[in-house]
Amino acid sequence: MGSEIKNVDLAVSIGPLRLKNPVMTASGTFGYAKEFEPYLNLHKLGAVVVKGISLEPRPGNPPPRIIETPCGMLNAIGLENVGVERFITEKMKLLTGISVPVVVNILGDTVAEYQEIAERLADVDDIAAIEVNISCPNVKKGGVAFGTLPELATAVTNAVKKHSRVPVIVKLSPNVTDISLIARAVEDGGADAVSLINTLIGMAIDHKSRKPVLANVIGGLSGPAIKPVALRMVYQVAQSVSVPVIGIGGIESAEDVLEFMLAGATAVQIGTANFVNPRAAEETVEGLAEYVYENKLGSLREMIGALVLS
Amino acid sequence: MGSEIKNVDLAVSIGPLRLKNPVMTASGTFGYAKEFEPYLNLHKLGAVVVKGISLEPRPGNPPPRIIETPCGMLNAIGLENVGVERFITEKMKLLTGISVPVVVNILGDTVAEYQEIAERLADVDDIAAIEVNISCPNVKKGGVAFGTLPELATAVTNAVKKHSRVPVIVKLSPNVTDISLIARAVEDGGADAVSLINTLIGMAIDHKSRKPVLANVIGGLSGPAIKPVALRMVYQVAQSVSVPVIGIGGIESAEDVLEFMLAGATAVQIGTANFVNPRAAEETVEGLAEYVYENKLGSLREMIGALVLS
Amino acid sequence: MSQFQKKSYISRLEYLSPDIVRITLDSPEIARIAQPGQFVMVKTGNGKDPLLRRPFSISQVSNDRYFQILFKVVGRGTSLLAHCREGENLSVLGPLGSGFQVDCTGSHCLVGGGIGIAPLLFLAKQLSRICTGNPPLVVLGARTGEELEPLINDFKELGLSVHAATDDGSLGHHGFVIDVLKGLQLAADATTYVCGPHPMMLAVHLLCKAKNIACQVSMETHMACGMGACLGCIVPVEKGGYAHACFEGPVFDAEELLWEVK
Amino acid sequence: MSQFQKKSYISRLEYLSPDIVRITLDSPEIARIAQPGQFVMVKTGNGKDPLLRRPFSISQVSNDRYFQILFKVVGRGTSLLAHCREGENLSVLGPLGSGFQVDCTGSHCLVGGGIGIAPLLFLAKQLSRICTGNPPLVVLGARTGEELEPLINDFKELGLSVHAATDDGSLGHHGFVIDVLKGLQLAADATTYVCGPHPMMLAVHLLCKAKNIACQVSMETHMACGMGACLGCIVPVEKGGYAHACFEGPVFDAEELLWEVK
Numbered sequence A, B: 001m002g003s004e005i006k007n008v009d010l011a012v013s014i015g016p017l018r019l020k021n022p023v024m025t026a027s028g029t030f031g032y033a034k035e036f037e038p039y040l041n042l043h044k045l046g047a048v049v050v051k052g053i054s055l056e057p058r059p060g061n062p063p064p065r066i067i068e069t070p071c072g073m074l075n076a077i078g079l080e081n082v083g084v085e086r087f088i089t090e091k092m093k094l095l096t097g098i099s100v101p102v103v104v105n106i107l108g109d110t111v112a113e114y115q116e117i118a119e120r121l122a123d124v125d126d127i128a129a130i131e132v133n134i135s136c137p138n139v140k141k142g143g144v145a146f147g148t149l150p151e152l153a154t155a156v157t158n159a160v161k162k163h164s165r166v167p168v169i170v171k172l173s174p175n176v177t178d179i180s181l182i183a184r185a186v187e188d189g190g191a192d193a194v195s196l197i198n199t200l201i202g203m204a205i206d207h208k209s210r211k212p213v214l215a216n217v218i219g220g221l222s223g224p225a226i227k228p229v230a231l232r233m234v235y236q237v238a239q240s241v242s243v244p245v246i247g248i249g250g251i252e253s254a255e256d257v258l259e260f261m262l263a264g265a266t267a268v269q270i271g272t273a274n275f276v277n278p279r280a281a282e283e284t285v286e287g288l289a290e291y292v293y294e295n296k297l298g299s300l301r302e303m304i305g306a307l308v309l310s
Numbered sequence C, D: 001m002s003q004f005q006k007k008s009y010i011s012r013l014e015y016l017s018p019d020i021v022r023i024t025l026d027s028p029e030i031a032r033i034a035q036p037g038q039f040v041m042v043k044t045g046n047g048k049d050p051l052l053r054r055p056f057s058i059s060q061v062s063n064d065r066y067f068q069i070l071f072k073v074v075g076r077g078t079s080l081l082a083h084c085r086e087g088e089n090l091s092v093l094g095p096l097g098s099g100f101q102v103d104c105t106g107s108h109c110l111v112g113g114g115i116g117i118a119p120l121l122f123l124a125k126q127l128s129r130i131c132t133g134n135p136p137l138v139v140l141g142a143r144t145g146e147e148l149e150p151l152i153n154d155f156k157e158l159g160l161s162v163h164a165a166t167d168d169g170s171l172g173h174h175g176f177v178i179d180v181l182k183g184l185q186l187a188a189d190a191t192t193y194v195c196g197p198h199p200m201m202l203a204v205h206l207l208c209k210a211k212n213i214a215c216q217v218s219m220e221t222h223m224a225c226g227m228g229a230c231l232g233c234i235v236p237v238e239k240g241g242y243a244h245a246c247f248e249g250p251v252f253d254a255e256e257l258l259w260e261v262k
């Protein structure tokens, strides 16, 4: 990249959090970031979001946990994670000093659990923001209810927000009739931003064995297949709330990011694409820089919500 | 095909309606069936479902109406159709004598409109069943409300059922939090069967022009991309209602049909695949016959709901 | 109507320029019945992505056995197609649509822009074969000579003299096809057959309308099925509502279309 | 850890049988640091479908520059890969995972079934090169001789004598690898290295356990990323919970795994 391209303005703000560019990585698809050091410069990214953390460690679901589907994949990882204590003592240490904002994704079975995790994390330095997963479709107790009922969504947001020193992003489930309703509910609860979408609930069956492919029977659909649904929901939500919207779902390239920004996203997260191309996030940042340079934009922010309706 | 294969038992029953095999074609993807005569033997199919009919003719949406997406497509046809009168006088004539059960898909803006169409069709011979579209995501007035609110879904079903002499299939929208709830609501309304899924609401944006690709801004997502979601919903609904379930969504082959049947579908509809391979429906029937023959099944019906949970 | 869905053998694949490819398919069923202006739907890959077939005009038939498509690489489908190899099979649906309406009693003027020139070669051949009158006027344009030259050659081989125009002036007239057309003497009994970018077709239509000359245009729309099943391929028509390009077209009488809306 | 994501040049593509293919890739970065038992993640097509990379063991390296994968066509990904051509590039991620743990002080027994034989060739070469003791015992099986023969040849070229077994008796012992293994004298200091179908690995593990012999197995699981990001590739472990095959394996000490659950 020439130095002119390097100097283009890609910065965006998620509430009080300023990111040098809008490209984040999605929870559960980027490990604890360290895994990607052989492939890309972490500090080139806007932010990284780590695997969802619960109060207690979780072993996750039995295998098989993943299966490919047309232009997508189903996962039923079951929120395997080390729990908030080991996250703080072991994983945060690795994350400190990687010179990229770290967003911690959290999940719980009860409002009290969400709150407790938030409290524990409030003492920890170097956390840029908390992302609250109220939408995980994989674990029966993992939050389906929170993400589908406005009252519960407000309550969880409220509990986390009250006990956090950093911006709180609430991550919405697409498996609802009206996602704008939930978005407004979490905005009411004090969310500094919303991110969407989490995975669509899906299923795969092996007709030979006559069994569900996933041990968990159902799983979460991600990847390019869901991009049209994600784009529509981001567009709807961006028109319904005034907090920043973070677009997620099938994003693989700078062009995809531009589409989500036009639909109203301030930032984006790259998920499944990291598996296929571990350099995807960095290459996307480069592509955005080129776009801004070639189109002589003052700033990439000009694209946010700039959809032209004729 | 050898004659043994020809003689295998593929028959299924949708309430009082007996089909020689479970392979139907999906509304809006098979024209008025005549279009496919150069490519396949219509009488080999289980049934054909015609393009959705409204009370008055509808011109449909302006172009562009379709766009390809990863492993799928978005459409915003806008329910273009000739209206129930011309359907009866012109199109039904073409359909009479094609020796395959004809299912007429209907839609309306109000309960009264659905009822009126049902009344008009009640006088028409050679209609095997009516499929009620309560879920079209393309037209603002086209039924989104019916398919997402249990009370309305019950009401529409009721109105159509009361004025029909033939079985009534209600076609469900996937754009809801709990599709089982709606399925039970239409069962309460007297539906003889449910079919699902209609398209997922999606959107595409052209980053170059900065415009939505579809003139209608949003459209319905169909094709292999949505199959995992469809399969999951069929599985859920089959466990929630006692009427037969017709599976729809991304079906292209006999293997796909087997998966939907294992999940609990009694029959299926092939949609987008007809565009790619106009022989898809017939080839699927052949594939099912081979499966039954090779696996020495007494009847294909043995597959319905035969999912093995370990 | 006879239509076929055929695995067609690629007997030749030629790069006429870095991004213009000509594929010759061995497909007697299609070659025998195809008419100029008709098209085929081609599956560009084996997988589910790209999912849909792509429409291409039939640009030539020969020996009741072969037909050709001529296309420009513009996206994923055409790029996959350009990477096929001779000896492989393509899944082809066709011939589809209604083509150009030819009446030998009048004179003829073919106007093509860019890759829109493809169907006109088949038409030119047909006209030369069945109409005994004057050879058709041929006006072809493109952005550059590099792009235009390979598209023109076949017309020249037919013995037709071609009026060329390029945006950059590197071949023929420096400017648009419409400028060339304005300078030509069109007979009152002429029919103009046009295929190319939308603005070009509109300009030709307006010129013909002013001169009261018949004008047939071949419309490109997004097509999912090519055979009347999806209702995706509409063009607005003058009398209100829409016509379906895949079965009511792709060739339309320009007067029937509503040009203002796009 | 050093890992590379490389466009690797296909310098050779060979069909060892109608459905077994060997691809030789020109990739010094990977060839130089690869260890037996490690694998690569390969993108099998250019499009979004199939979406994910596919894992393949490194079956051989040569001249610090080339490495080979050896695979069986079982689905869409492998079928696409089998249709690549020499001179094309593949996108390859690797070398990944932790391979076989070799200790030259003991003796060695390689047990492979079907395409699971692939990583054992690399291991056999390594053992021949770095360990001066007795050559390893090699026991290889497959369903038929047609399948087994091409997989065995390279071992023979190394000068190793191979104990063969086939389900249909068309080559070597008529029956399972485990039967052959039971008839062999395994030294108390031996390590068994096993790769093949799950039931075979279990049988070998149980035999080794009974004889108190070390046993390393290479586990196949569904992998989305191959590099620790998705947590999809788990195998249940004896001490409770799961291990991740892509970074804690794919080679495990058989005793650490929970074999009952699958």
Ligand SMILES: Cc1cc2nc3c(=O)[nH]c(=O)nc-3n(C[C@H](O)[C@H](O)[C@H](O)COP(=O)(O)OP(=O)(O)OC[C@H]3O[C@@H](n4cnc5c(N)ncnc54)[C@H](O)[C@@H]3O)c2cc1C
Residues within 6 Å of the ligand: C039, C050, C054, C055, C056, C057, C058, C069, C070, C071, C072, C073, C074, C075, C076, C077, C078, C079, C115, C118, C119, C219, C220, C221, C222, C223, C250
């Ligand atoms: C009846 C008909 C005949 C045609 N004949 C020819 C021909 O002879 N030679 C030729 O080169 N092309 C022809 N086309 C256009 C050709 O179908 C498109 O170029 C092709 O579908 C693009 O496929 P792709 O996957 O490469 O592009 P995509 O990746 O799908 O899209 C690339 C770009 O092309 C645009 N595009 C895609 N499909 C169409 C379409 N159907 N119409 C207009 N724009 C489109 C997209 O919006 C996008 O901007 C014809 C189209 C029609 C409808």
Ligand SMILES: Cc1cc2nc3c(=O)[nH]c(=O)nc-3n(C[C@H](O)[C@H](O)[C@H](O)COP(=O)(O)OP(=O)(O)OC[C@H]3O[C@@H](n4cnc5c(N)ncnc54)[C@H](O)[C@@H]3O)c2cc1C
Residues within 6 Å of the ligand: D039, D050, D054, D055, D056, D057, D058, D069, D070, D071, D072, D073, D074, D075, D076, D077, D078, D079, D115, D118, D119, D219, D220, D221, D222, D223, D250
């Ligand atoms: C670490 C590792 C090393 C491997 N090394 C080799 C090797 O050297 N040679 C070789 O031929 N194969 C190897 N495999 C297996 C290989 O990855 C699969 O055969 C391949 O991914 C199948 O891809 P496909 O698209 O052709 O099949 P698909 O169309 O995806 O599936 C076809 C069938 O294969 C099964 N399958 C798909 N992926 C896997 C998987 N990862 N593990 C087990 N079953 C699977 C599916 O369930 C299905 O039944 C290895 C797997 C792993 C995890």
Ligand SMILES: Cc1cc2nc3c(=O)[nH]c(=O)nc-3n(C[C@H](O)[C@H](O)[C@H](O)COP(=O)(O)O)c2cc1C
Residues within 6 Å of the ligand: A026, A027, A028, A029, A051, A052, A075, A077, A079, A105, A133, A136, A171, A197, A198, A199, A221, A222, A223, A224, A226, A248, A249, A250, A251, A269, A270, A271, A272, A273, D230, D231
């Ligand atoms: C393997 C896998 C694990 C995931 N784990 C989490 C998680 O722990 N918490 C969460 O909020 N989302 C999780 N997600 C959802 C992603 O963060 C993202 O919302 C979704 O995959 C859609 O984006 P994509 O299409 O780019 O993958 C996971 C997704 C995948 C594929």
Ligand SMILES: Cc1cc2nc3c(=O)[nH]c(=O)nc-3n(C[C@H](O)[C@H](O)[C@H](O)COP(=O)(O)O)c2cc1C
Residues within 6 Å of the ligand: B026, B027, B028, B029, B051, B052, B075, B077, B079, B105, B133, B136, B171, B197, B198, B199, B221, B222, B223, B224, B226, B248, B249, B250, B251, B269, B270, B271, B272, B273, C230, C231
């Ligand atoms: C172009 C198009 C038009 C459609 N029109 C209708 C319609 O008129 N009525 C209806 O109930 N469903 C309609 N559908 C939805 C299909 O019947 C089907 O439910 C959906 O496409 C999912 O199946 P598929 O993935 O096999 O296409 C339409 C779908 C497409 C792609």
Ligand code: FES
Residues within 6 Å of the ligand: C222, C223, C224, C225, C226, C227, C228, C229, C230, C231, C232, C233, C244, C245, C246, C247
């Ligand atoms: S392309 Fe489907 S109806 Fe014309």
Ligand code: FES
Residues within 6 Å of the ligand: D222, D223, D224, D225, D226, D227, D228, D229, D230, D231, D232, D233, D244, D245, D246, D247
């Ligand atoms: S394959 Fe993704 S973590 Fe192992």
